[in-house]
Amino acid sequence: xxxxxxxxxxxxxxxxxxxxxxxxxxxxxxxxxxxxxxxxxxxxxxxxxxxxxxxxxxxxxxxxxxxxxxxxxxxxxxxxxxxxxxxxxxxxxxxxxxxxxxxxxxxxxxxxxxxxxxxxxxxxxxxxxxxxxxxxxxxxxxxxxxxxxxxxxxxxxxxxxxxxxxxxxxxxxxxxxxxxxxxxxxxxxx
Numbered sequence: 001x002x003x004x005x006x007x008x009x010x011x012x013x014x015x016x017x018x019x020x021x022x023x024x025x026x027x028x029x030x031x032x033x034x035x036x037x038x039x040x041x042x043x044x045x046x047x048x049x050x051x052x053x054x055x056x057x058x059x060x061x062x063x064x065x066x067x068x069x070x071x072x073x074x075x076x077x078x079x080x081x082x083x084x085x086x087x088x089x090x091x092x093x094x095x096x097x098x099x100x101x102x103x104x105x106x107x108x109x110x111x112x113x114x115x116x117x118x119x120x121x122x123x124x125x126x127x128x129x130x131x132x133x134x135x136x137x138x139x140x141x142x143x144x145x146x147x148x149x150x151x152x153x154x155x156x157x158x159x160x161x162x163x164x165x166x167x168x169x170x171x172x173x174x175x176x177x178x179x180x181x182x183x184x185x186x187x188x189x190x
Contacts, residue, residue: 002180003038003052008102008150009171010184012050017057017146019082022124028058032079032122035060042179044100046138048145051101053182057082059142066134076135083119085143086128088112095137097151103177105166109154111140 006012025031031054039047039060048059063076090113098106115136118128131139141151152160152167169175173183 001034001037002041003034004180004182005038005042005047005051005100006053007170007173007175007181007183008167010053010182012053012055013101013145013150014148015050015055016148017048017050017055020056020058025056028081029122031058032060036062036077038179039100042100042177046142047100048142050145050148057146059083059146061135061138061142063135063138070133070135073135079122080117080139080142081120081122081124083117083139083143083146085115085117085140087116088114088140090114090132097137097141099141099151100179102150102152102167102170103175103181104170105152105163107151107155107159107163109141109151111137111154113137115139117143 035047035049035052038052039062045063045065046059046061049056059080061078063073067074092110092112094108094110096106097109113136114130114132116128116130117139118126120126144150152163171183172185
């Protein structure tokens with residue numbers, strides 16, 4: 001089932017998400033499937049639970065669209081539950097990022113190229129792995145969401161000021177998107 005994506009300005013996107021236990025969420029696999037379906041419908045490569053209005057430490061990614069540049073990403077589709085980035089290393093590199101919660105805005109963001117992360121998959125199996133390149137970048141972007149951060153936070157104050165009107169418009173629903181969204185500044189019943 002496709003879920004509405006929460007737009008910029010909603011407080012859920014700024015809240016540090018909570019860790020979850022298997023007994024609390026017996027239907028976690030269905031939620032993950034719904035999140036993948038939502039992400040694909042919006043043509044994204046990652047989606048975090050706060051972006052669908054659920055403040056839990058869960059995100060899904062599918063980096064396979066980048067397999068031309070990085071062949072190891074051919075079938076790179078993963079679920080991350082209760083993730084903790086343990087280490088980020090290397091010289092920062094810039095890449096033009098966007099976000100499904102912030103449509104029509106793309107900006108160059110610098111991130112470290114290597115990460116070590118601890119997480120559980122959808123079967124509650126624990127993993128501690130290292131990733132680099134595009135996989136690391138997508139994971140870092142989605143991880144920021146469960147920490148209550150957005151890629152905009154990595155921009156200069158001047159750049160953020162220049163984007164202010166566009167961001168306000170997004171929160172009011174004044175944006176053209178091809179997927180279902182919930183806008184925080186749009187009153188119900190209108």
